[in-house]
Amino acid sequence: MIGLIDCNNFYVSCERVFNPSLEGKPVVVLSNNDGCIISRSDEAKALGVPMGVPVHEVKYLLEKHKVVMHSSNYPLYGDMSNRVVAILQELVSELEIYSIDEMFLDFSGFKKAQLTDLARQVVKQVHKNTGIPVSLGIAPTKALAKAANRIARKEFPKERFFKINENEQEIANVLRNFPVESIWGIGRRYAPFFKKHHIETALQFIQAPEGWIRASMGVTGVRLWREMQGMPSDMLDPDTLPKKNICTSRSFGELLTDYTLIEQAVASFAVRCAEKLRRQGSCAGILNVSLHTNPSRKDLPQYHNSATMRLAVASNSSIVLAQQAIRGLKAIFKEGYRYKKAGVIVSELVPKDRVQATLFSDDQPEKHAQLMAVMDAMNLKHGMDKVRLLSQGYDRRWKSKQERLSQGFTTNMREVVILKI
Amino acid sequence: MQTYAEGISIVQFDLTQLANCDISWFDGGISAGFPSPATDYMEQGIDLHRELIKNPSSTFFCRVEGNSMEGDGICDGDIIIVDKSLPAKDGKLVVCFLDGGFVLKRLKITGKSVYLLPSNPRYPVLNVTDENDFRIWGIVTCVISKK
Numbered sequence: 001m002i003g004l005i006d007c008n009n010f011y012v013s014c015e016r017v018f019n020p021s022l023e024g025k026p027v028v029v030l031s032n033n034d035g036c037i038i039s040r041s042d043e044a045k046a047l048g049v050p051m052g053v054p055v056h057e058v059k060y061l062l063e064k065h066k067v068v069m070h071s072s073n074y075p076l077y078g079d080m081s082n083r084v085v086a087i088l089q090e091l092v093s094e095l096e097i098y099s100i101d102e103m104f105l106d107f108s109g110f111k112k113a114q115l116t117d118l119a120r121q122v123v124k125q126v127h128k129n130t131g132i133p134v135s136l137g138i139a140p141t142k143a144l145a146k147a148a149n150r151i152a153r154k155e156f157p158k159e160r161f162f163k164i165n166e167n168e169q170e171i172a173n174v175l176r177n178f179p180v181e182s183i184w185g186i187g188r189r190y191a192p193f194f195k196k197h198h199i200e201t202a203l204q205f206i207q208a209p210e211g212w213i214r215a216s217m218g219v220t221g222v223r224l225w226r227e228m229q230g231m232p233s234d235m236l237d238p239d240t241l242p243k244k245n246i247c248t249s250r251s252f253g254e255l256l257t258d259y260t261l262i263e264q265a266v267a268s269f270a271v272r273c274a275e276k277l278r279r280q281g282s283c284a285g286i287l288n289v290s291l292h293t294n295p296s297r298k299d300l301p302q303y304h305n306s307a308t309m310r311l312a313v314a315s316n317s318s319i320v321l322a323q324q325a326i327r328g329l330k331a332i333f334k335e336g337y338r339y340k341k342a343g344v345i346v347s348e349l350v351p352k353d354r355v356q357a358t359l360f361s362d363d364q365p366e367k368h369a370q371l372m373a374v375m376d377a378m379n380l381k382h383g384m385d386k387v388r389l390l391s392q393g394y395d396r397r398w399k400s401k402q403e404r405l406s407q408g409f410t411t412n413m414r415e416v417v418i419l420k421i
Numbered sequence: 422m423q424t425y426a427e428g429i430s431i432v433q434f435d436l437t438q439l440a441n442c443d444i445s446w447f448d449g450g451i452s453a454g455f456p457s458p459a460t461d462y463m464e465q466g467i468d469l470h471r472e473l474i475k476n477p478s479s480t481f482f483c484r485v486e487g488n489s490m491e492g493d494g495i496c497d498g499d500i501i502i503v504d505k506s507l508p509a510k511d512g513k514l515v516v517c518f519l520d521g522g523f524v525l526k527r528l529k530i531t532g533k534s535v536y537l538l539p540s541n542p543r544y545p546v547l548n549v550t551d552e553n554d555f556r557i558w559g560i561v562t563c564v565i566s567k568k
Contacts, residue, residue: 020518021518021521021554083478083479084478086477086478087478125506128479129476129478130478130505131558409481410482413500416482416483417481417482417483417484417523418483418484418485419486419487419501419524419525420487420524421485421486421488421489421495421524421525421539
């Protein structure tokens with residue numbers, strides 16, 4: 001059997017651990033630059049605050065109900081996620097970290113009765129030890145465990161645990177009331193399609209003929225279809241496959257006119273992309289840089305443009321990518337506009353050991369690789385961008401807004417919880 | 422390794438090795454273990470983190486402001502190590518959330534009554550009732566005072 005742990009409303013729950021006065025109140029956490037809502041407490045959900053929408057679109061609702069807003073505090077969330085994982089590792093022999101707030105647990109080898117006791121212990125212990133509420137779904141496959149978790153959260157708010165046994169009849173009974181759009185991977189993309197074909201529930205989905213599923217959803221759909229019937233089928237996990245392109249783009253904290261500041265931002269975005277490439281062991285052959293004014297400021301002149309560069313040799317060196325990004329920026333930058341956002345996208349990714357060298361390149365990939373390894377090690381130890389390229393600069397004006405940021409309660413000795421005694 | 426003259430040898434340090442070194446991280450932002458040729462021997466040193474923290478995943482650091490717990494030797498500015506996994510019992514030093522703020526007091530449970538005791542006679546004993554927004558956050562396992 002496979003278990004799926006879901007840390008409920010994870011970012012909001014992290015904020016609540018260190019600020020318990022937020023319990024029972026509507027709370028949301030905002031994305032980079034305080035733009036969109038990316039985590040909601042149950043109270044905020046009940047008020048009808050939607051997921052993923054820009055704050056300004058629901059400003060009225062947020063203000064009317066005094067919804068508490070927080071900027072995203074990723075160092076805190078990362079640390080709390082690691083703690084949850086560490087506790088789970090003590091309780092089960094194997095686990096797979098699916099995302100910052102979801103973990104698959106291997107429960108094979110446990111007897112039925114044991115399993116229920118263990119599951120209750122997992123849910124209780126994670127909550128007690130970290131303050132993060134979690135729910136647990138257990139089932140014969142990953143896709144069913146995901147469904148079981150949803151049922152645990154929706155229908156058993158006290159126990160936060162639900163199990164689907166390896167039994168055709170039991171699976172059918174559970175899926176009869178499970179909406180098709182809530183199946184893992186169906187979502188908004190396929191839901192209208194299934195509804196059009198009168199498939200409303202997960203039971204109807206698994207009863208559809210395999211050939212029809214294959215024709216409409218491809219091989220991934222067939223895997224999902226099997227998994228939902230209780231047959232483990234190697235769910236291809238899109239998140240763990242190496243990414244096909246990597247993008248770093250941000251809105252600036254304020255509108256910028258000064259080329260130097262934008263160059264610092266673009267160089268920093270290229271460095272972020274290079275770091276992500278190195279982490280997944282690939283090199284990029286193409287780099288695209290884009291620049292935008294703010295389209296919602298109708299009173300200002302509008303301009304946006306992008307430039308695409310092909311690298312002589314695919315690279316993951318911060319130096320090479322920043323040089324190319326700046327070259328592109330110089331080609332598209334125009335004086336006289338107030339810019340809101342820039343982005344760097346790297347694509348045509350190849351594994352780093354399969355990079356095609358050319359005879360006529362001055363770059364020395366080996367030297368770059370050594371230097372980058374040292375930079376990564378130093379920045380891991382001393383903090384992001386401690387060692388940086390000159391072109392990244394130190395001006396902070398392009399940095400995103402984080403006006404409602406909580407402290408580094410678990411990662412910075414100067415920002416720990418204060419006890420008034 | 423190349424030997425140049427007797428007794429002197431120059432070791433070519435492979436920069437990429439630095440990236441593979443295990444760099445220890447501590448939750449409190451305190452880091453230790455700068456990679457060095459002595460890395461192999463470092464485990465024999467005393468690691469206070471390991472000595473003082475039995476359950477790293479449920480342990481948090483806090484800092485004290487005030488002097489109501491002076492009788493327990495807990496002074497303004499001290500660092501407190503708190504374990505959330507331990508059970509709250511009568512007589513324990515606890516960190517709790519009381520009416521909007523974190524406090525550190527000694528827990529006293531008699532029958533159905535819950536009290537928070539200071540250890541400085543100039544401060545009052547707090548009787549926790551249903552009126553209070555009260556929850557126990559964690560148990561104090563260690564106090565670090567800089568003298």
